[in-house]
Amino acid sequence: MLVPANLLPVLSTQSYGHHRSDTIFSGAIRLWQQGLWPIAVIVVTASILIPLLKLAGLGWLLFQARRGASGNSRRLTRLYAALDFIGRWAMLDVFLAAFLTGLVRFGELSTVVPRAGIVAFAAAVVLTVLATQAFDPRILWRVAPS
């Protein structure tokens, strides 16, 4: 779901008759170009980095779990706790889209409309949270069969 979430537009903005659609990445670039680089960094971190880190981290944990406990169990458990904590912040863009959609409704002057990309992104976030919850960190302490 991350592929359509990043390829499809998430928000469309209409301002003084000009219509523009943005994906997550193009929206962040536009923020950077407008000088709002802290917001651009937050959006890229929450919408792109965190989901990718979660997927990569869970994949690594699954790989290590198959190999069995090798002395890294404590570190891997901390990695799991970190992934569990950061996952919620990926919802930032979803809440952002909902808030902007509800507030910016000034007709032809300025209007923000959500697009399909934000639905795909929300689905991706929900799936990553469910994947994290489905992973039992206790298996990281299981000794590999000899």
Next chain:
Amino acid sequence: MRCDAVLARGARAGTDSALVFSVTGLALALPAVMLPFVSAGKLGAERISFLFTGVRTLWDSGMTSLAVLVFLCGVLLPLTLLATLAVLHAPSRLGWQISGFPLLHWAGHVLEHWAIPEVQVLAVLVALLRLGSVVNVTIGPGFWCYCAMAFSLLVAQRSSNFNSTAPAAAAGSPP
């Protein structure tokens, strides 16, 4: 402790703080919902947004699944978690006996992954910074009540510990 490893820690501030902050959060929920959240103005036109405005707009736009997700994670589940925490910690303080304690404990453990009002607070702040140059925005009292509610939930969660049996022992129920 077992084999010099900490398996679980009890609540630092005790069950009283968890009860106090969960009840406080519940009390703040009503003004957060009823009072204006944010207002925006552009060339004389003004729009006042409440906590549910974004959810309702998404629903009206046909994005019902997104509206439900935002409503659950931003409003309903935080309130449910606050109520769960209050019910979990009230018996030890008020001398009540409740049944279904393990179920409530499990529910709280599940809810804490999905009740994320702090993320919505950050999202609104980011949106306000983004909109500042486009429209005139004014933060309403509803937003401050929502921030206080989110803070109360965070403190109540930190004062509880869903990974230990401390609340169960305090309530007199078997772990």
